[in-house]
Amino acid sequence: MATEHKIAAAARGDEGKGASRRLRRAGKIPAVVYGGHADPKSIQLEHEKTWLASQNEWFYSSILTLEVDGKAEQVLLRDMQRHPYKQIIMHMDFQRVSANEAIRVAVPLHFINEDKSPAGKAADVAVTHELTELQISCLPKDLPEFIEVDLSDLKVGDTVHLSEIKLPAGVEVPELKLGADHDVAVVVARFVKEEAEEAPEGEASAEVPAAKVSDDEEGGDKE
Known part of the structure; x- marks a missing residue:
């Protein structure tokens, strides 16, 4: 049986860029949950706990139990906007899932x-x-x-x-x-075919190993 992964959240009334900035300064993440034959809902999450959860592979490919003010909803993470260089999650989108819908x-x-x-x-x-x-x-x-x-x-x-x-x-x-x-x-x-470079005249050829080639804080804000 799959492990249940719980993510705590709270409803929020204020929307817009100004409200999102205030949330981030307070250590929160603005987010939205939508789908599942219900109206979209604006929510907020604790940044530190959510950031730690986001370091796990399951966070991106599992059904999450999103607890909004104590009420549980089954969701999938559909989008996560990160700050371009800081360890900050700027915004998240969650989609509700229905048990009988693929x-x-x-x-x-x-x-x-x-x-x-x-x-x-x-x-x-x-x-x-x-x-x-x-x-x-x-x-x-x-x-x-x-x-x-x-x-x-x-x-x-x-x-x-x-x-x-x-x-x-x-x-x-x-x-x-x-x-x-x-x-x-x-x-x-x-x-793997290894090619030896041709050595300069008068020198012994040598193998050459192949090289392995291998906006600020509010930039790109959704709200």
């Missing part, structure tokens, strides 16, 4: 057993994760916090496609209904 959510992919696979053990092989999250559709009760991708059998030259991901019961990938062209690669294992 939702679309991006959930993280957790890749397991890669180091135990033939490809993971092979020298000069790069295993590339083409996707790190997956857009799924399901009822709220079936929403997983993440989806595991077991790579224990991954061999050199293998490509794991979207259709090969083992999904939990009640979960589907809408992208796959759009045709074979949308069955994209999720993981690819291929040989």
